[in-house]
Amino acid sequence: MNSIILRKDIQDKIEEIRKADILVGIPSYNNARTIGHVVKAVQAGFAKYFPESRCVLVNSDGGSTDETMDIVEHEAIRDFQSILFHHRVEPMVRIATPYHGIPGKGSAFRTIFEIAEALKVKACAVVDSDLRSITPEWIELLIKPVLSGEFDYVAPLYHRHKYDGTITNSIVYPLTRALYGKQVRQPIGGDFGFSGELAKFYLTKDVWETDVARYGIDIWMTTTAVANKFRVCQSFLGAKIHDPKDPGADLSAMLYEVVGATFDLMETYAGVWETVEGSEPVPTFGFQYAVGLEPVRVNLDRMIERFRLGVRELVDIWRTFLPAEIVDLLHTMEHMPIKTFHLPDRIWVNLVYYFALAARQRVINKEHLLKSLTPLYVGRTASFVIEAAESGASEVEDKIEALCNMFEERKSFLTKNWKNKGGLS
Amino acid sequence: MNVLQRVIIEPMERLYEKILQFLPSFLTSLLLLAVGIVLGAILRKVIFRILQAFNLDKHFERFGMEAMLDRGGIKESLSALLSRIAGWITVFIFVIIALRALDIPSLERLLEKFFLYLPNVFIAALILFFGYLLSNFLGRAALIASVNAGVILSGLVGKCIKLGVFVLSVTMALEQLGIGSNTIVIAFAITFGGVVLALAIAFGLGGRDIARKYLEKKMKGEEKKDEINHL
Incomplete structure (x- = not known):
C-alpha cells in the first residue's frame, strides 16, 4: 500500500482490513444533518442483502467543519430487530478520511477508488451524503448487478418531478445518448455502482487535476464506462429526494462544470462516438413504481x-x-x-x-x-x-x-x- | 599650382585619409549588421519552435488572445508574433552596436540616451499589450457574470470594467515612460475617485427606492425563487 493520497493512519487501517468484497463510498462536505441517515441505510443494506460479504463503508470528506465525520464514525442502527429478523453479527468496517487534492466530489471519489483498489473489492457503490430518500434496497440495486459478474457499471434511475433535472433532461442525457448510443437515463445521477476493476481503470486516467476532480466526475464516470465498452446497466431506485439546497446557487458555474466535462469527453472519445448511429436501451433492474413527488415552484x-x-x-x-x-x-x-x-x-x-x-x-x-x-x-x-x-x-x-x-x-x-x-x- | 595643391589636393588627401581611417569601422558595422540580421532570423526560428513546444498558443487561447489578435488584424499565431518580435529586437540591438562601432562621438551620445530609455518603451508596450488583453477578458467575464446574475445594466458593467482596466494599463504605461508620472497618477486617482463618488451619489439619490425595494425583497424573502433542481 504505497498510495500518495491516503494518510498513514488510513494506510494502516487498510493493511489491517487487507481485503473486502463490497465497498460503499460517501463523499461529504458539511452534511451532518443528513449523513447519519445515509450511513444507517448503507449499514442496513449490508446486513440485509450481503450478510456473508465483508463490507466497508468509506467516507471521503472535503474538510467539514460540522460533525459529519464523527457521525460517520459513530452512527449505527442499534436495534436491528425492528428492521430484520436475522442480521449479520460482524460489524461493518468504517473508514472516514479527509481527501487530498482539488476540493470537489471528484477528488473525494478518487480517494474512494484508491481504497477500493487497495482492498481488492469486487463491487463498489457511491451514494450522495445529502440523500433523504435512500433505503437499504439502493445498496442491493447498485451492488448486485456488479457482484453477479454481469455488469461493470450501474447507473441510477429515479422518478423525479417533471421540472427537476433539467440539465440532465435537456442537455446531458440526450447528448450522451446520441453520442455513445446507450440510453443511460441518469448519466449524472450521483449514485452509482461499479466493479473493482472499473475503479482500478478510473485510477489509471490522468484527470485528477482537471474539472473532473470537481463536479464533472459523474458524467466522466458514466462516459468512461460507456466509451470503454464496460458492461452498463441501470437500477430503478425510486424517488431521489435530498437536502434542500439553494437551487439558484450559481447555475452558470454548475452548467459550466457539467457541460464543460461533457464537451471535454467528446474530444477524448471522438474516435468512439463519431461512428455511432442511433441508440439502444441498457438493461434495467428494480421494480418500477409511481412515486408521489412534492410540487416544484417555478418563477x-x-x-x-x-x-x-x-x-x-x-x-x-x-x-x-x-x-x-x-x-x-x-x-x-x-x-x-x-x-x-x-x-x-x-x-x-x-x-x-x-x-x-x-x-x-x-x-x-x-x-x-x-x-x-x-x-x-x-x-x-x-x-x-x-x-x-x-x-x-x-x-x-x-x-x-x-x-x-x-x-x-x-x-x-x-x-x-x-x-x-x-x-x- | 600651390593654390591647387592647398585648395583641392590636400583636403582630398585628408578626406582620403579619414575615409581610410573610417573604412574599417564602417566595414565592421556592416559586418555586425549582417551578423545581426542572420542571428535575428535564426533566433526567430528557434524561439518559434520553443514556444510551440510549450503550447503557448493553446494556453493563451483561453484568455482570448487569438481572437484579440484577429480583431487587431494580425493573422499570425502568438508564437509567430513573439518570435518575430524577438528576431527584430535582435536586429535592432545589432543596428545599435553597429552604429556605435562607427565611433562618431555625437552619435554615441545620442545612442546612449536612446539606449537608456529603450527598456522603458519596451516595458510600456508590454503593459499596454497585456492591459488590452486583460481588459477584454475581464470585461467579457464581467458582462457574462452580470447577465447570469440578472443585472439589468450588464452591458454597462462590462464596458466599465473593460475601460477601467485599459485606462489603468495606459496610466501604468505612461508612468513607465516617465510622461508626467505624478500628474497622470493624480489625474487617474481623481477621475476614478470622481466616478465612484458620482456613482455613489447617483445610486444614493436616484436609486433610493430601488435599493429599498431590493433590500426588502432580500430581507423578507419576497422574491419568488425557482425550486428547480437542475442536475
Missing part, C-alpha cells in the same frame, strides 16, 4: 426575463459562432409574450451542437463560452415548463424522448463539422 417571469437579458447583452458573443438564422430567431423570441414563448427542440439541439463545436474550435475562452449558454438554457427550461405544464410523467418522458431523437437525427451535422476544426460548414 416563469424571472426565467424569461433572464433569457431576454441574455439575448440583449450576449448576442455579440454568440454571433461569432452561431448562424444568422438562429440569432434572428433568438431576437424574435426576445419579444414573445410568456403564453407563446417557445424554443423548439430543433433549435435547442442546434444550439447545443454549435456550442460544442465552438468549444472545440476554442472560439473564445471555454468558461466564458459555457457560462454564456446559461440564459439560453434558462430560456429552454422556461419553454419546457410552459409546454409540460399540463403533462403527466409519461407525457413528459415522451417529450424528452422526442428531444433525444432530434439529437440523434442532427448528429450527422455535429460529426461532419467536428472533423472540420477550422470552421463550420
